[in-house]
Amino acid sequence: MKIHPFSGLASRWQAVALALLVALGAALAAPALFAQDMAPAVAEIDVVVEEVAAPAFDSGNVAWMLTSTLLVLLMVVPGLALFYGGMVRSKNVLSVLMQVLVVFSMVIIVWMAYGYSAAFTEGNNFFGSFTEKAFLRGITAETDADGLPEFLFIVFQSTFAGITTALVVGSFAERIKFTAVLLFSLIWVTFSYLPMVHMVWSGGFLAHKGVIDFAGGTVVHINAGIAGLVGAYFLGKRLGYGKEALKPHNVPYTFIGASLLWVGWFGFNAGSALAADAAASLAMINTMVATAAGVVAWSLVEAVSKGRPSALGAASGAVAGLVGITPAAGTVGPMGALAIGLAAGAICVWGVNGLKRLLRVDDTADVFGVHAIGGIVGAVLTGVFSDAAFGGTGLDVSIGAQVWAQTFSVLFTILWCAVVTAVAMLITRAVVGLRVSDEEQRQGLDIVSHGESAYES
């Protein structure tokens, strides 16, 4: 099979798009370069004053946040990569590893280019400013962002953007074109993730509604889960779905991946406290309890309904518990976390079985069944268990009112994400196409998209 990489109309459009992107990058970067030249003269005067007055950053907080950033990175590489990698057939494992790694890396760059700016600056209810902190201009190593070095906050948040986007690829695995994954991810992170962050965590629309979302139940998990479902709907089913055995080729990989996710998630949840303090410790214990509950609940439900609990199920239960506690980690008490973990672990079994069959969408790695359903369960129950009566940190409104705010946020997230995903898929289909051919699916994406074979046979 001869490959012609640079011929055809699609390639020419891609070349034009690339050239425009480079030009845009240069145009945005140029003022940033000039601005830094002018800063020193002004800064010199300020420095004298600051040396006397300004305290250093709290080293405990900074140390913890540096660590948390590392932990979340571990969740993606190799955590998520292996979690998904084990679930696909051996001829497609490299394609999954590639998609996770490259999408994550692309999003990091996007985050630094304009993502952080659009998410965390002042703007309207949906977006901040795309240009104010584009390419991180105006920020230095000393810049303070609410007690943390701003660069630290930026890099910590960048891992969230990266993992959320990387989560979605699990639904598309085994039949999507690599270029389609990249283009879709670029559009989706810009128009679904960034506004969600702004709306929930940066004083936007949902924050005004009083929504509690500590580490990203809506922003990350429901967002990614819905994107997986809707995207998989547009993408279509894998060849042989429903007829052939499309089995995980390496459940031990998935187990290792889930284990790394559990360990890393402490950075995700406890790190969202943005400090090494009581709130982080609460998030830590909640994360431990909820995950354990998720493992037990999923295994129990499987044992009762199928006769035997499976390793893949237990690993999935852990992830379900983790997803469920994500919005609640900082505001519920450990017993509330137990309840949420049990609920998420149990309900997500339905999410990947009965509900999945009902929806008739081929979601390869069950991103919807675990992340969306787990996220919804967690987000809504956050409204209940954050109340002081259940050992939570206490609510400003009644449980009913909080649950309504949570539910509203869930519904809004589902709607927003579904629409953006649909549009992103349609654009991607028009520009590069979505699926590989049937023959290419039979060969396997590792060979077709990457020219590689994972295992010597």
Add this chain to the structure above:
Amino acid sequence: MKLIIAIIRPFKLDEVREALAEAGVNGLTVTEVKGFGRQKGHTELYRGAEYVVDFLPKLKIEAAVSDGTFEAAMEAITRSAGTGKVGDGKIFVVALDQVIRIRTGEIGADAL
């Protein structure tokens, strides 16, 4: 000369090998194969998607024997590979036209 192709249960290999050695057969080729006859497979369950696995792991033993050793070899395999339960396997016998020992160039019965 005959080529005996026997499909047996994997754990029976050592017994069959010893029995064949006693019968005078000292060369074998063993391959790992999958197959089924009347033996049922098992069901695997991945997140609610049930897969029936029909193909069971077996071993294929190929041994070239002379007409004189043939009967003893067949009996040796049948005796040592059997457990009495469904899934014991089958033996296929194929007439062998020619055999050559590559190192020395010996042909026919001398090569066995």
